Amino acid sequence: MRKAGELLVGNEIYHLRAGWACQFRDLSNGRRAIVDVYLPGDVIGLDTVLLTRPLKEILTLTEVTTEAVAAEDALMNLMAYRPTALYVIWLLGQRKRRADRFLAAISCLDARGRLAMMVLDFYTRLRRRKLIAGSTYNLPLTQVQIGHYLGLTVVHINRVLRSLREARIVNLEKHCITILDLEGLTSLAQNEGMANSSGARIGGRSAPEIGLPTGKSAL
Amino acid sequence: MRKAGELLVGNEIYHLRAGWACQFRDLSNGRRAIVDVYLPGDVIGLDTVLLTRPLKEILTLTEVTTEAVAAEDALMNLMAYRPTALYVIWLLGQRKRRADRFLAAISCLDARGRLAMMVLDFYTRLRRRKLIAGSTYNLPLTQVQIGHYLGLTVVHINRVLRSLREARIVNLEKHCITILDLEGLTSLAQNEGMANSSGARIGGRSAPEIGLPTGKSAL
DNA sequence: CGATTCCTTGAAGGTTGTCAACGTTGGTGG
DNA sequence: CCACCAACGTTGACAACCTTCAAGGAATCG
Secondary structure: OEOOOOEEEEOEEEEEEEOOEEEEEEOOOOOEEEEEEEOOOOEEOHHHOOEOOOEEEEEEOOOEEEEEEEHHHHHHHHHHOHHHHHHHHHHHHHHHHHHHHHHHHHHHOOHHHHHHHHHHHHHHHHHHOOOOOOOEEEOOOOHHHHHHHHOOOHHHHHHHHHHHHHOOOEEEEOOEEEEOOHHHHHHHHOOOOOOOOOOEOOOOOOOOOOOOOOHHHHO | OEOOOOEEEEOEEEEEEEOOEEEEEEOOOOOEEEEEEEOOOOEEOHHHOOEOOOEEEEEEOOOEEEEEEEHHHHHHHHHHOHHHHHHHHHHHHHHHHHHHHHHHHHHHOOHHHHHHHHHHHHHHHHHHOOOOOOOEEEOOOOHHHHHHHHOOOHHHHHHHHHHHHHOOOEEEEOOEEEEOOHHHHHHHHOOOOOOOOOOEOOOOOOOOOOOOOOHHHHO
């Protein structure tokens, strides 16, 4: 249980039970890039699990409850339970594919497209986990943080948000975002290949044996 | 052994013995993004290893010799040999960290910075594998492909290359690139955290038991 | 040697960044 | 309770960066 705006550190894997967090990288010129946003149910720290370097550069975006899995234990269990190892491999592959998709969007889309992509991505992820029902959800990122995430400045984020509001596509106020025109949003995001993370080859349960998330949580 | 410009397909993991390849994503608006460039010694197809969907969207950039590892076999071996599973997890984590670093650069740097980053990245990777000695290496990407990789247009790539040549920083001609001012290049690339992929927690050999690369190849 | 792809350059315009200023909100302490 | 402060949001003017469009030259391949 951490407050918003805290740094998560430690040599562990975290299962994010509630709240949002993000992973960032700071460049030596002072700029920051948010490279990942973690939603409730996500697993944090997988990509550094085999490094001695402790987890860092993880920032909570809201109040957060995490369940820490000591990396040592996780490793022990990885050694002991093959399905878990496969599950971790699958998760990491999924993470990499998500990163590729995001990079392609950043590379190819203008500001409106990137914003549309982001809004849709959070929307589908939250919906898949049944954390929202309607077309409105809580978006805790500040506009500065959205800028860091999409590689744009606050000022421009603000302008594009206004233009999307005026076009009756999305409306964001008080960290609460409403999708007014899902079709328009989708066409802005050029949203191909969004549904490509399914098709697991390992049949049956993908439930892990260690403290990693269970059931729907890491879909 | 494939020619340049071919698509690699199949349900396998490939070990790239010689030559360059890349992974791309096409958006529905017709734009293409190259999301990864594979150098000799790299492993291709890891992130889709647990999907039924066959490998695709891998393009050879040069003539290439690959050693295919049937994914089924690879999986069998993953089940049997724990160190291999750990090695795959480490590789995937490394891949993800590389992707994050690249994304941060694309998000934060202008055209000169991105180009500098790319040139340096290939340089250090090739050097680490002792595939080059001096400050010159063969860069098989066309300028169009560099544009797809860095999220810029050919025209602009061309102009920035010229400006870097005029500034005596790098020189590219006939797919052969020479670093004239390593220090200047590094400062352009804002190259923090480049050396963060070391520090493996699993001691001893990281050599795999299956057809995956051995020794220095996947450093 | 024709044809295709790649490279190169100019001019013009659009998207995004920078700078600056002000309004709003929420929290903290007098 | 109010005053203050800090962080966040909003807007305008202008400049920089990058794209688009267009065209011609160079390289490469059958």
